[in-house]
Amino acid sequence: MTEAAANTEKPWPSAGAGWFLVIMLTIAYIFSFVDRYILGLLVEPIKAEFELTDIEIGWLLSAFTIIYGFVGIFMGWLIDRGRRVWIVSIGIALWSAATVATGLAKNFVQLFIARMSVGVGEATLSPATFSMIGDAFPPEKRGKPIAFYSSALPVGAGIASLLSAGIIAWAASGGSQSLPFFGELSPWRFTLIVVGLPGIILALGFLFMKEPVRRPVPVSQDTVTGSGFGDALRYLWKNFALYAGVILVVCAMTAMAYSQGLLPSTFERTWGWSAQKYALINGIALLIIGPINMMIFGALSDRQSAKGIIDAPLKILYIGFFIMIPSGVIPYFMPSAELAYAVLCINTVGIGIVSAIGVTALLAITPSQIRGQIVALYYLGISWFGSLGPIVTGYLSNLVFGEENLRYAVAMVPIIFAILPLALMPMTRRLYREQLARLGVAKS
Template sequence: MSDAGTSDTGEAGSADKPYPSATAGWFLVVMLTIAYIFSFVDRYILGLLIEPIKAEFELSDRSIGWLLSAFTLVYGFVGIFMGWLIDRGKRIWIVSIGVALWSAATVATGTAKNFVQLFAARMGVGVGEATLSPATFSMIGDSFPEEERGKPIAFYSSALPIGAGLASLLSGAIIAWTAASGSQSLPFFGELSPWRFTLIIVGLPGLALAILFLFLKEPVRRPAPASEEVIGGSGFLDALTYVWRNKLLYMGFVLIICCMTAIAYSQGFLAPTFERTWGWSPQFYATVNGVALLIIGPANMLIMGTISDWWTKKGVKDASLRILYVGFFIMVPTASLPLFMPTAELAFAILCINTIGIGIVSAIGVTSLLVITPAQIRGQVVALYYLAISWFGSLGPIAVGELSSGVFGEDNLRYAVATVPIIFAIIPLLMMPLTRRLYRRQMELLGGASK
């Protein structure tokens, strides 16, 4: 009893403290966003190097599908432990270690001698990156009041298209340069083929970024008050119990984002799809795609975050969920239709609309999650969230590889890519009415508990 009383008093005291200044809060968000850009470059760039890797190791599309999923298979699982650690440890230091680890693993991918080493290195990238987003959203929750979180979360999420765009442009430029000048040499690494050189050059700068994070200050934790009817404590069992008690809500909600990750991860096959179907070289696709992502992605995410904050302040209770639904209905059809277009230009134009839909779901997903999640278990629930969307997302490229090699034939890769959005959209679509009803009810319950 005395321990519980002490904990409650401490939590109330933390909750009464003012938030950090806007300058301090946004500086932290900017630094975390830079780290997220680095992480997404390291994550995304492998999909642009599929053809030379496939040729060197004599792999099938099935093997490539599993290789693209190696990151996500471990990313979500490790995130569970990270969520527990983040709710207790020094979050900035955890991020620093994670940045160093995924950067070193990206370099290791470029030095791999066989498929097993490739797979293990990509798993290492997943382990490192599992630290970042749970720590980020935990710290954003402690840096901004609820009605002001949409913009910083959307700003952070804008790193996704920025990272993808930079990965496209960077890899396209490096591949074109090395293709023209032949193999490159680096100290300690020796002579390198273009795809190996690309991965090593991309991975090394992250080691310097990791050091910078050791000097940043993190915000004071702000556990929000909540009645025992809502959440009993801050342990992992408390988080699991809370999610299980609201399983239909979390299932319907999370499956929307799972559909997004399955589509997004399966699009790692788009570069070879455009090459096999319409004759675009990986370098050309990477360049065009990079420019499009940098133009469309960040603006789209920041606009959605601003709209979410504005609607919330206007009293629209489920504003973020409504925006999430809009993104879903943009994302799904525009992910399948392009693969049936007669020209690459028309297909790519529709994919630009798809980028908007994916960006909306990416930017608003965590904002919506925080609304229905008590602060005491936020890091762990965010980690569970990333476990679910990562593991589901990993099924996207696996499904493409299996469908391409086993059903449609590898010359018809585009049909395999087009099938994935349909498969993953059915269940969340059917659950949408129930999800919204449960979401609004849980908002009211948590709102009443915090008064």
């Protein structure tokens, strides 16, 4: 019996061991998303200090995603071979140090490089996480742990919003602060440094964690003959239409979600909400709506899959899409900020569903031997498309609608990025069911 076959037949890790791993990875994801999201809430003071345009802000908000997906390809190759918890540890330390460096930047170029470095570090986390979840939970039980991990997205965004609300209020009162080794700091710089430093401590904990044994799928089942990057690319190319159809749904979500980094400025310019007011309300809403929403639909995916509905993750992904797109356009035509934000709460539900279920749908059609690399390529696609969101918004605002009409630029993004995945949906569902049947997933 080969080592791969022996690993395949080993019992799955205990529920306790699997969930401890998921909880630790989720904590890391919360840290990562706070570091990622908080910059968008500090746009106005950064823009004022460096005298930036909306186009430059769009590029700055996209610096993270431009490098995130590209580096993720190498990380996927490394994750399919190396000790994954150690890779995560190094990544946490790197993105935390880069967040501190963002707070120390002296010009736009340094800001841009620091944010790209955050992307390099964070590129390790999700490919490693989903690779380990795939080895720690059987297919019909992956929905809940993936949704639990994905719930860190709104939790991290909520925490970042509440932190920013406090910092903005402190700045308005004329506050300033100094830190040992850093000296006197303006509020936005102080925020980034304080947010980045704790991650370095968290990184140490992952050096001592145990990861699950890899569980390769038998070669005869999926025609994957190895775990190299060439094997991953051949498998992806053979199933390109299927993967494109699934991933483009998530690309529409990331383009819209990343463009929403400009929402504090949108609410301020359109309805007169202060950045502090937006951050406070947004933080509370995200913490209430996000995690519950993701866990409900993650559990629903598991339940439907257990009943023999083999394409349940894809169906739920589409539900999220059809909630997310209209609710991402309508708010910016509302007569008041309160009505606009109420519709955005519905949008948060749709974004949460797509975020929680996208990887579940992907893992179901991806063999374990190449899972890390396929997930890395998935993040490359959704990150690069996501980076287009704020860039397109910045150009539309500056060159088409005018910066005082930023809301119309934000409203255009969901429309632009929804067209292609919507057209591909019938083909995607047919190919998805056929692929699951070939992999022996069908129960009826």
